[in-house]
Every structure is written in structure tokens, then in C-alpha cells.
Amino acid sequence: MLSLESITKTTQDWLLAKFNPTIALAMECAIVILLAITLFAILGLVLVLLERKVAARIQIRLGPNRVGPGGIFQTAADTLKLIMKEGLTPDTADKFLFNLAPFVVMMVAMLLLAPIAFAKNFQIWDINIGVLYISSISSLSVIGILMAGWASNNKYSLLGAMRSGAQIVSYELSAGFAVLTIVVLTGSLQISEIVAAQQNGWWLFKGHIPVVIAFVLYIIAVTAETNRAPFDLAEAESELTAGFHTEYSGMKFALFFLAEYINIFIVCAIGATLFLGGWMPLHIGHWEGFNHIMDYIPSSVWFMGKTFFLIFIIMWFRWTFPRLRVDQLLNLEWKYLLPISLFNLLLVTVIAIMGWYF
Amino acid sequence: MYNQTDIIKDTTNLGPEGELVVNMGPQHPATHGVLHLVVTLNGETIKKIEPHLGYIHRSIEKMCESLTYRQFIYVTSRMDYLSSHINNTACALLVEKGMQIEVPERAKFVRTILNELTRIASHELWIGAMAMDLGAFTPFFYAFREREMITDIMEDTCGARLTMNYIVPGGLMYDIHPEFQTKVKAFIKQFKEKVTEYEDLVTGNIIFQSRTKGVGVLSAEDAISYGCSGPVARASGVSCDIRKIAPYDAYDRVEFDEIIETEGDSFSRYLVRVKEMNQSIRIIEQLIDNIPEGEFVGKTKNVLKLNKGEFYQRVETARGELGVYIVSEGATTPHRIKFRSPGFSNLSVLDHIAKGSKIGDLMATMGTLDLVIPDIDR
Amino acid sequence: MFLKDYITDVFNGVSSLLKGMRKTGYYFTHGKEIITEQYPDNRATLKLADRFKGEVVMPHDENNEHTCTGCTACELACPNGTIKIITKFDITPEGKKKKAIDAFIYRLEMCTLCNLCITACPSDAIKMSANFEHSVFDRSKLTKVLNKPGSKIKEGIE
Numbered sequence: 037m038l039s040l041e042s043i044t045k046t047t048q049d050w051l052l053a054k055f056n057p058t059i060a061l062a063m064e065c066a067i068v069i070l071l072a073i074t075l076f077a078i079l080g081l082v083l084v085l086l087e088r089k090v091a092a093r094i095q096i097r098l099g100p101n102r103v104g105p106g107g108i109f110q111t112a113a114d115t116l117k118l119i120m121k122e123g124l125t126p127d128t129a130d131k132f133l134f135n136l137a138p139f140v141v142m143m144v145a146m147l148l149l150a151p152i153a154f155a156k157n158f159q160i161w162d163i164n165i166g167v168l169y170i171s172s173i174s175s176l177s178v179i180g181i182l183m184a185g186w187a188s189n190n191k192y193s194l195l196g197a198m199r200s201g202a203q204i205v206s207y208e209l210s211a212g213f214a215v216l217t218i219v220v221l222t223g224s225l226q227i228s229e230i231v232a233a234q235q236n237g238w239w240l241f242k243g244h245i246p247v248v249i250a251f252v253l254y255i256i257a258v259t260a261e262t263n264r265a266p267f268d269l270a271e272a273e274s275e276l277t278a279g280f281h282t283e284y285s286g287m288k289f290a291l292f293f294l295a296e297y298i299n300i301f302i303v304c305a306i307g308a309t310l311f312l313g314g315w316m317p318l319h320i321g322h323w324e325g326f327n328h329i330m331d332y333i334p335s336s337v338w339f340m341g342k343t344f345f346l347i348f349i350i351m352w353f354r355w356t357f358p359r360l361r362v363d364q365l366l367n368l369e370w371k372y373l374l375p376i377s378l379f380n381l382l383l384v385t386v387i388a389i390m391g392w393y394f
Numbered sequence: 395m396y397n398q399t400d401i402i403k404d405t406t407n408l409g410p411e412g413e414l415v416v417n418m419g420p421q422h423p424a425t426h427g428v429l430h431l432v433v434t435l436n437g438e439t440i441k442k443i444e445p446h447l448g449y450i451h452r453s454i455e456k457m458c459e460s461l462t463y464r465q466f467i468y469v470t471s472r473m474d475y476l477s478s479h480i481n482n483t484a485c486a487l488l489v490e491k492g493m494q495i496e497v498p499e500r501a502k503f504v505r506t507i508l509n510e511l512t513r514i515a516s517h518e519l520w521i522g523a524m525a526m527d528l529g530a531f532t533p534f535f536y537a538f539r540e541r542e543m544i545t546d547i548m549e550d551t552c553g554a555r556l557t558m559n560y561i562v563p564g565g566l567m568y569d570i571h572p573e574f575q576t577k578v579k580a581f582i583k584q585f586k587e588k589v590t591e592y593e594d595l596v597t598g599n600i601i602f603q604s605r606t607k608g609v610g611v612l613s614a615e616d617a618i619s620y621g622c623s624g625p626v627a628r629a630s631g632v633s634c635d636i637r638k639i640a641p642y643d644a645y646d647r648v649e650f651d652e653i654i655e656t657e658g659d660s661f662s663r664y665l666v667r668v669k670e671m672n673q674s675i676r677i678i679e680q681l682i683d684n685i686p687e688g689e690f691v692g693k694t695k696n697v698l699k700l701n702k703g704e705f706y707q708r709v710e711t712a713r714g715e716l717g718v719y720i721v722s723e724g725a726t727t728p729h730r731i732k733f734r735s736p737g738f739s740n741l742s743v744l745d746h747i748a749k750g751s752k753i754g755d756l757m758a759t760m761g762t763l764d765l766v767i768p769d770i771d772r
Numbered sequence: 773m774f775l776k777d778y779i780t781d782v783f784n785g786v787s788s789l790l791k792g793m794r795k796t797g798y799y800f801t802h803g804k805e806i807i808t809e810q811y812p813d814n815r816a817t818l819k820l821a822d823r824f825k826g827e828v829v830m831p832h833d834e835n836n837e838h839t840c841t842g843c844t845a846c847e848l849a850c851p852n853g854t855i856k857i858i859t860k861f862d863i864t865p866e867g868k869k870k871k872a873i874d875a876f877i878y879r880l881e882m883c884t885l886c887n888l889c890i891t892a893c894p895s896d897a898i899k900m901s902a903n904f905e906h907s908v909f910d911r912s913k914l915t916k917v918l919n920k921p922g923s924k925i926k927e928g929i930e
Binding site for chain 2: 784788792807821823824849851884887888
């Protein structure tokens with residue numbers, strides 16, 4: 037059966053047979069970089085269109101429907117427009133940092149693609165501290181945002197960046213604790229092992245209520261970490277016009293925009309990996325026939341399906357809720373999410389030690 | 395006086411104690427028009443707000459002085475464009491008062507229904523815009539779906555959707571559309587079904603409540619001393635409904651409650667408006683089946699000339715008390731005209747109630763004050 | 773006690789949020805509720821209110837005759853000088869001079885569609901049409917002459 041696993045294996049075998057190992061490795065790296073950039077672009081386009089369509093359906097309207105059938109080329113046309121637009125740099129801005137910031141934000145998003153298992157044995161880098169890597173790299177994106185806000189020399193940008201800093205620093209804690217619950221249960225930081233541990237059932241189902249709570253906390257925390265509504269204070273459009281990217285235009289703005297959507301994809305992919313079994317198909321107990329049918333669906337489809345389900349939930353949040361105020365945002369984290377996740381982690385640890393999960 | 399160079403100087407320099415002066419507007423997503431707020435911030439906390447007006451001043455009062463009593467009514471639609479019917483009614487009532495024109499019962503009933511429909515439409519738009527200020531985009535579309543039904547009714551009867559100019563001194567410009575009553579009833583039915591959606595999405599929402607409760611508290615004393623009116627004053631416990639105090643048109647023949655909340659915060663201002671919509675529905679329900687037959691416009695002279703003297707007429711618009719004051723020299727045009735617009739006094743209270751709160755609170759406060767800038771500037 | 777309040781707080785908050793999500797979720801899954809009109813595509817079926825005030829027109833009958841006497845009542849009623857009537861004198865078959873309009877000039881760019889001219893007209897010569905697609909490439913095209921070339925006043929209208 038043709039799967040992503042066999043394709044990578046054939047490619048590698050072919051490269052190793054034709055060239056010496058160093059050149060083969062270099063070529064593999066080049067292919068990976070190319071694929072990552074392609075994925076980046078395609079995901080950005082698809083997610084923006086998806087968001088607009090979801091928003092439209094929720095808001096009882098049609099959404100983009102002019103460019104291409106059903107408007108599917110709308111985002112491609114938008115990107116074309118943004119590329120052709122003038123990338124204006126304000127006179128009083130710190131030009132170096134101003135131009136660097138979008139690339140920092142984008143680079144962080146791309147680095148995070150590395151340890152994600154897109155399908156069975158299809159992973160760029162199965163690092164043994166995968167979860168730790170993700171937690172540490174994802175906190176770097178705040179640097180790009182602060183850089184953008186400071187360098188713009190605009191008050192709205194500065195306020196937005198400061199808000200974003202406070203927000204990401206605090207919400208990382210609950211996201212981290214939610215991730216830790218799964219690490220405690222699995223006993224490993226490696227993505228492939230976490231997925232393998234869910235062979236007989238997803239953590240969401242076999243980890244009892246504490247894991248469900250951890251899942252909810254994770255979703256809330258990553259919504260905040262990616263600056264999405266109801267936590268989009270960094271760009272709160274009715275308060276700060278556009279927050280940290282007020283002064284950006286053209287392709288530099290597009291990079292921020294794309295990075296936001298890639299970040300959503302990544303956090304949802306990680307959520308799917310940790311709680312919903314990654315590329316593992318849905319298996320129910322001893323229903324052999326059902327399990328067999330589920331196995332027949334390719335693992336990449338499972339992974340993408342779960343990820344897009346989580347993305348949809350986050351989009352659903354955005355188009356339902358009002359925005360929080362900055363002090364309420366921090367209250368929510370420090371008074372509600374953090375104590376709950378600490379207590380929850382304790383529960384999970386007890387469960388893990390006693391072996392009460394399935 | 396604050397001139398242009400001062401504004402520029404303020405924005406480029408930090409204030410004495412590290413204050414940040416932010417020019418919000420005239421182009422800002424939350425000011426709903428061209429309001430310019432010079433906001434002095436200390437971090438996220440607001441220290442001072444200075445509203446600057448004049449960006450949409452069209453000298454409507456001066457324009458009206460060169461227009462005849464028939465002509466000047468259409469200009470008033472452009473002041474508070476969300477309650478243009480009510481503005482027109484105010485002017486028509488004043489001319490009728492000044493010339494002792496008898497208005498037929500039919501016209502009075504239709505005017506009252508249209509005024510209440512306008513009030514609902516205005517509050518619907520406000521709910522959507524206010525939710526948008528607080529970051530919830532979706533209620534806007536749900537509110538506009540119902541508002542659309544009202545504008546369709548207006549389009550059928552008056553021929554326009556926003557600036558109708560349907561009310562003339564003496565009554566109405568032409569008779570109501572034959573389907574007017576059925577359409578209004580259909581609207582009432584849909585509105586009653588759908589109003590629960592706002593409860594689910596907005597009123598009951600924990601984020602919305604925490605954003606608005608205890609924010610921008612206006613005491614009853616301050617509401618009176620700043621001259622606030624309409625829902626803003628009623629949310630602070632001040633009874634000021636002109637429809638009750640000095641009934642005009644058919645308001646003395648209908649039963650409705652004056653909605654009064656006592657908290658004075660943004661949430662009670664919100665509640666007042668939502669409950670007011672239900673009261674408006676109640677008024678329309680009482681009138682819609684009882685529109686009397688007969689003339690739709692009273693007998694008027696061809697050329698309208700107000701008697702010599704001063705005339706004042708006040709009505710309750712969706713935003714509060716609108717007063718029209720005319721000094722007449724007995725000519726075909728007013729000698730002097732002055733509008734007392736509700737938005738101006740309601741805006742003046744902004745600095746007082748938003749001081750010391752966060753930037754996010756400013757949006758909640760400003761949203762619930764329901765400012766329409768062309769009404770403030772005229 | 774504190775813990776109980778804390779838990780009820782969390783519970784009430786979450787349930788209020790879920791209520792909102794149920795509402796938006798309902799609309800997401802019910803495509804029939806979509807109310808958007810696809811304007812340029814539905815032009816053929818677009819139905820406007822019969823009283824819709826789009827622009828002022830002067831109806832002409834099949835003999836290219838209108839009912840405008842050139843009395844300038846509309847010109848006087850107009851609050852912003854939208855209408856300008858230029859009159860001329862026609863010679864009737866009996867050899868008498870009769871006042872008639874040469875050009876009924878209507879400036880759409882100045883018109884506020886207040887309907888005062890239509891109510892002022894004693895002979896119902898002008899009315900509002902529902903046409904609302906007014907965009908043109910040249911501003912001067914908005915200044916229109918409403919009486920058609922060669923048209924004349926209907927018999928019996930004074």
C-alpha cells in the first residue's frame with residue numbers, strides 16, 4: 037500500500053544508493069526544507085479560507101464565493117495582492133528590528149513543525165525531548181511580537197506587544213501543565229512514544245476525567261498563546277486598531293498573518309497528538325470489525341482530521357465570544373487555570389502511580 | 395483652546411510622569427464615526443479623556459435657517475441617522491405646535507408605530523456594534539437580520555431605508571403601504587423568537603458580564619448634572635422618558651413601562667436598551683390593529699409660516715431627549731434654530747466615568763453610551 | 773464555602789459559554805438560515821419596494837408627451853437646488869403663445885431623494901423611480917435632462 041512511510045523510505049534508499057551519505061543527507065535536508073515551506077504556504081492559505089468560511093456560516097452569510105468555485109482561490113488572490121503591495125516602513129521605526137520581526141515569528145512557527153508526526157513514521161525529527169522542544173520553542177514567538185511592537189514606534193503596537201508578552205508568559209504555564217499530564221502518563225517526552233502509548237486507546241478516553249480537564253485547559257491555554265479571540269488582546273481591533281502589527285503592510289503583514297494560522301495548526305496538531313492519539317485510528321475495545329475498518333483509513337487522514345477538528349473548535353470560540361479585558365485575562369490564568377491545572381496534575385500523577393488508567 | 399499643533403506635540407512626547415497620550419480617532423474602529431479622543435494613559439489605565447469634535451460638523455442648524463418649514467425636516471434625518479424618523483417627528487410636532495395644525499388620528503398612530511420601529515432598529519444596531527466593540531463579531535449579524543426586516547418595512551412604506559423623510563407637518567407624506575400591518579406583525583413574531591438569541595450570546599455570557607458589570611458607573615446625581623438623558627440616565631435610576639413625561643402623538647393612549655435600572659454601570663445601560671426593545675414591541679402591538687381610518691395628513695396652508703415667537707418641542711429618540719428650539723419672526727424660514735441633541739450630553743460624561751479604568755473598559759463604556767457622532771456634531 | 777463559590781463560579785461561567793456556542797453551532801450546521809443576497813447575480817429577480825426612492829424621472833407616454841407645465845413648483849420645493857427648469861414659449865395651432873418647458877434639469881449628485889418635489893407637483897409630471905444603480909464614470913453624466921428630446925406637453929394640462 038502506498039503510504040507516506042513507504043515514500044520516504046524509497047526516497048531515502050534511492051538517495052543513499054546513488055550518492056555518498058553526506059550528500060544524501062544534505063539533499064534530504066533540502067527536500068525537507070522545501071516540503072516545510074510548501075506546507076507552510078498551503079496550510080496558511082487553507083486555514084485562512086477555512087476561517088472565513090466558518091465565520092461566514094456562523095454569521096449566517098456565504099463568505100468568499102467569487103474567486104474560483106465556491107471562492108477557493110480567494111486566499112491565493114489575497115496573497116498575490118499582499119505580495120504586490122508596498123511594504124511600508126515607518127520613518128521613525130527601528131528599521132532593522134521592524135523588518136526582522138515577521139521573520140522571527142515565522143521562523144519560530146516553522147521550527148515547531150519539526151517534531152510533529154504527520155503520519156505513521158512520517159516525522160521530520162523524532163527528537164527524544166519532543167514535548168520539551170515544543171514548549172521551549174513556542175515561547176520564542178513572543179520575542180518576535182515584542183520586537184514588532186517595540187520597533188514600530190507606535191503606541192498601539194507597543195501596548196499590544198506588552199499585552200501579548202504578559203499573556204503568553206502566563207498562559208504558557210497552564211499549557212505546559214496540561215502537556216505534563218500526558219508526559220506523566222506516558223513516561224516519555226518523545227512524540228513517537230506518546231503516540232505509541234495510545235495504541236489501545238486515546239489518552240482522552242483512557243485517562244479519566246483529569247485528562248479531559250487537562251484537554252480543556254490545553255485548548256484554552258493555546259487559544260490564548262496563539263493570540264486568538266477571546267484572548268486576542270495583542271491585536272484587539274476595537275481597542276488597539278491592530279495591536280502589534282498596526283504598522284505592517286504588504287508581505288510583512290502577511291507573514292504575521294500566516295504565522296498566526298501556522299501556530300494554530302501546530303498547537304492543534306500537538307493537542308491531537310497528545311490527547312487524541314495523533315495518527316492512531318479510533319479503536320473501540322474488542323470490536324474487531326470496526327477496528328479493522330478504522331485501520332484502513334490512512335494515518336495521515338486521521339492526523340489531519342483530528343487537527344482540523346481542534347482548529348474548528350478554536351475558530352468556533354473566536355466567532356462566539358467577546359474579548360476579555362487585560363486584567364481579567366491574567367485573573368483567569370492565575371486564579372482559575374493555574375490552580376486547577378496544578379491540582380489536576382497532582383491527580384494525574386496519583387493515577388499514573390497507581391496505574392488506574394486502562 | 396486646543397489647536398492642531400498641540401495635538402501633534404502631545405503625541406510625540408511622553409507626558410510628565412511617563413504618561414502616554416494616544417489619539418484615538420478620528421479614524422478608529424471603536425469610535426463609530428469620526429470622534430477624536432485624546433486619551434492620556436498610564437500603562438493600560440486611563441488618566442484623562444478629552445473628546446474632540448468637529449470632524450463631521452455640517453452646520454445643520456445654520457442650514458435649517460435658510461430652509462422653509464417643509465424643507466428643513468429632511469436635514470434633521472442626517473443628525474441622528476439611526477433615529478431619523480424620531481428627529482423628523484420632533485420637527486413636525488414643533489411646526490404643528492407653532493401653527494396649530496390639527497393632525498389626524500391615523501397619522502398620529504402611524505407616527506408612533508414608526509417611531510417605535512425606529513427605536514428597535516437603532517437598538518438592534520447598537521447591540522451589534524457594542525458586541526463588536528467588545529470583540530464578539532457574530533451578534534452583529536443576528537441583530538442586523540431583525541433590523542433588516544424593519545428597514546424593509548420602512549422601504550415599503552416610506553421609500554427609503556435610513557433617511558426616510560416620511561413625516562411632514564400635519565401628518566404623513568403619503569398613506570401607509572397596504573401590507574404594512576401584516577409585515578409589522580411578522581416582524582414582531584420573528585423578533586420575539588430571536589430575542590432569546592441575544593440572551594444566549596450576549597446577556598448571559600460570562601465574559602460579557604464581567605466586561606460590563608461595574609464598569610463606567612454613572613451615579614444618578616452625575617447623570618442629572620451632566621444633562622444625560624435616555625437609556626444612559628435611566629440606567630442610573632433617573633426617570634426621564636419624554637414619552638411618559640410629555641406624551642406626544644399617540645403615546646398617551648398606550649401602556650408601557652419606563653425601564654429604570656439603578657446600578658448605573660455599562661451592564662444596566664445594556665439591560666435598559668434590551669428591555670426597551672420589548673416595551674417598544676408592546677407599544678406597537680397595542681397600536682398596529684387599531685390604526686384608525688381616515689385622512690393621513692391634516693389640512694395645511696400651502697406656505698407654512700410659524701407665528702412670531704419661540705417654540706420648543708422635545709421627543710424621546712433612541713438615544714435620549716432631543717429638543718428642537720425655534721425662534722420665529724413670522725417668516726417662512728426659522729430665524730434661529732437649535733437642536734439639543736442627546737449624544738452631546740451623553741458624550742460629555744465619558745471622561746468622568748471612564749477615568750481610572752482600563753482601555754478595554756473605555757470601549758465598553760463608549761459602546762453603552764451609544765454615541766452617534768453626526769448627532770453630536772450636527 | 774469559598775471552594776463551593778469557586779466551583780459554582782467556574783461551572784456557571786462555562787455553562788454560559790457553552791450556551792453561546794450552542795447557538796453559533798446551530799447556525800453553523802443550518803445552512804438554510806443564511807440570509808445573504810447575491811446582489812449582482814440576482815438582478816433579474818431583484819424586487820424593490822414600489823415606493824423606493826431611487827431617482828426622479830419624468831414619465832412620457834407613447835406619443836412622447838409629458839404632463840409638466842413648467843410651473844417650477846418642484847424647483848421651489850427642492851431644499852438643495854437640485855432641479856432647474858428652463859422654460860420657453862410654444863406657439864399653439866391657434867397662434868397663441870403657450871409656456872412650456874425647454875429643459876427639466878435634474879442634478880442627481882445633489883439630490884437627497886426627499887420626495888418634496890413629487891409632493892409639490894400639481895400635475896404629477898415627475899415621480900420617483902426605483903433605479904438605484906447610479907454609478908457613472910463621469911460626474912457630468914449625473915446632471916440629467918428629464919424631458920425627452922422633441923417631447924411636448926399633453927393636451928389639456930394647464
